[in-house]
């Protein structure tokens with residue numbers, strides 16, 4: 479991709495639409511169908527070392543941290559290694575215990591975010607093995623890490639990250655599949671995930687094809703006093719990222735919560751002027767998520783659902799195509815990028831340069 483606007487009014491819109499090709503690119507040349515495995519040339523972690531990993535800790539900021547949450551779930555699900563993600567800044571300020579059997583992964587679009595870079599440097603000082611999942615080739619984090627995966631999203635100009643978020647989540651799926659296949663993921667499951675990954679570009683195009691509908695929904699919700707975003711397990715990082723997207727670009731206040739946390743306090747905020755965006759993949763938690771919709775409705779809350787089929791309890795549903803459940807977070811985030819974009823447009827915001835923000839935060 480180039481810096482040419484190609485008929486789009488903003489970089490954000492252009493980059494959202496570039497995701498079809500970008501996802502195709504992150505997959506290209508990396509799948510080995512003979513063994514249902516993945517080739518990640520720059521990883522610098524051999525099979526013996528990968529089998530010795532006891533824990534994975536992912537570090538990043540903002541959207542990169544959110545892809546880390548998706549990455550940690552993928553690594554636990556596919557490779558059965560305990561994994562979690564933490565904001566890089568929090569990690570480096572709390573004098574963490576650095577464990578030799580933990581694989582640390584720094585995530586960054588720019589590869590220059592100061593907090594993430596400082597976390598990498600602290601880890602290296604203490605002898606940890608640190609990999610990078612980075613977009614910009616040759617950036618500081620790419621250079622300082624021991625190896626890693628480039629996400630090949632192409633240049634991302636808009637301050638608000640979209641295509642890089644999606645590509646990073648796909649890169650994590652590849653890494654999780656790679657680790658899984660050298661541990662105990664079956665050939666059949668490897669094949670299933672590979673087929674799911676290959677379907678993504680076409681399915682992203684399908685989601686983007688629904689843009690007019692999402693634009694109408696954005697107009698309907700743009701005057702909300704605040705928006706609540708909820709999801710359970712696979713839906714939760716999607717809700718967090720969508721809430722960040724909306725705040726950054728439209729300045730509409732938004733909160734993200736795990737759906738099960740609503741009744742522990744945030745339910746008090748629900749009223750008709752505070753609609754909820756609920757992310758409901760068709761997985762084993764769907765019934766629990768539907769019960770959450772009932773709780774919201776009982777408080778006169780309006781609901782916009784992102785799901786694999788129409789949700790009766792919701793006022794509106796954006797239906798996304800089905801894929802393998804493990805990959806649901808990748809696809810379900812995309813309509814919510816469009817929702818943030820069209821909300822900002824309806825409110826007349828400066829989409830590519832939201833107030834008070836910089837593309838990469840290279841200072842402490």
Ligand code: AGP
Nearest residue numbers: 540541542586587588591638639
């Ligand atoms: C994303 O929309 C944000 N602008 C921001 O949260 C960003 O993801 C964060 O600053 C990290 O940047 P990086 O990926 O370049 O490290």
